[in-house]
Amino acid sequence: MIDFHSHVIPRVDDGSRSSAMSIDMLKAMKSQGLSTVCCTPHYYASQHSPEHFLKMRDSAFEHLLKKLPEDLKDISLLPGAEVLYFPGMAESEELESLCIEGTDLFLLEMPFRKWSEREINEVFMLLRSGRFKIILAHTERYFYYQKDPQLFRELQFEGMVLQSNAGFFLNRWTKHKALKLFDGGFVDLISTDAHNTEDRVPNMGAALELIELRCGKKAAEALIKGGDTLLFRHLNSTNGK
Ligand SMILES: [Fe+2]
Numbered sequence: 001m002i003d004f005h006s007h008v009i010p011r012v013d014d015g016s017r018s019s020a021m022s023i024d025m026l027k028a029m030k031s032q033g034l035s036t037v038c039c040t041p042h043y044y045a046s047q048h049s050p051e052h053f054l055k056m057r058d059s060a061f062e063h064l065l066k067k068l069p070e071d072l073k074d075i076s077l078l079p080g081a082e083v084l085y086f087p088g089m090a091e092s093e094e095l096e097s098l099c100i101e102g103t104d105l106f107l108l109e110m111p112f113r114k115w116s117e118r119e120i121n122e123v124f125m126l127l128r129s130g131r132f133k134i135i136l137a138h139t140e141r142y143f144y145y146q147k148d149p150q151l152f153r154e155l156q157f158e159g160m161v162l163q164s165n166a167g168f169f170l171n172r173w174t175k176h177k178a179l180k181l182f183d184g185g186f187v188d189l190i191s192t193d194a195h196n197t198e199d200r201v202p203n204m205g206a207a208l209e210l211i212e213l214r215c216g217k218k219a220a221e222a223l224i225k226g227g228d229t230l231l232f233r234h235l236n237s238t239n240g241k
Contacts (some may be wrong), residue, residue: 032205
């Protein structure tokens with residue numbers, strides 16, 4: 001089972017604050033059945049060039065790898081980024097370097113407000129460019145602002161993968177909405193978006209249990225299999241180190 005979205009690399013963003021915390025997060029992930037974890041710190045174009053970000057991320061990632069205990073060495077860790085939309089991104093030639101390593105999977109975060117026509121058009125341009133496969137991070141956070149679910153259907157139709165956070169299914173106030181979106185076909189993937197061991201913890205196991213309980217075993221299995229297939233189909237030999 002794969003986690004496509006996590007903040008497990010220490011001290012690069014608002015995620016894990018130490019190697020010890022990252023190790024605890026990874027232990028929890030492993031105990032929940034995760035075999036591959038994409039490590040996707042926030043990338044803000046207003047703060048860093050891709051080159052600077054990658055240097056910082058890779059150095060923290062290498063440091064974490066050196067600290068990993070033996071019993072975690074069988075988890076596959078893939079560095080990536082959660083890239084916040086920025087105007088003009090469709091013209092940027094450096095975006096490929098921010099894909100999840102060894103793949104052409106690109107984790108995109110959109111602004112938490114109603115998107116402008118320009119923003120929507122630019123995302124469609126990126127989708128149609130065929131440069132990479134776009135995963136939309138925590139899709140549930142945008143539904144409130146965009147209102148019309150048809151937009152998300154159109155994004156899916158153009159090949160976007162809609163990712164929801166596991167926590168969306170577990171919070172008592174959002175659980176109902178999460179299951180409704182899941183039933184409606186608006187959840188292609190779930191991921192932890194785990195930040196720490198306190199309030200944004202790795203929680204794939206509990207979310208899948210809930211989905212199995214409420215939607216059936218086949219639905220939960222299909223979700224896991226969908227993630228496995230997505231990664232398998234988008235592995236490449238040109239993007240990785
Ligand atoms: Fe995130």
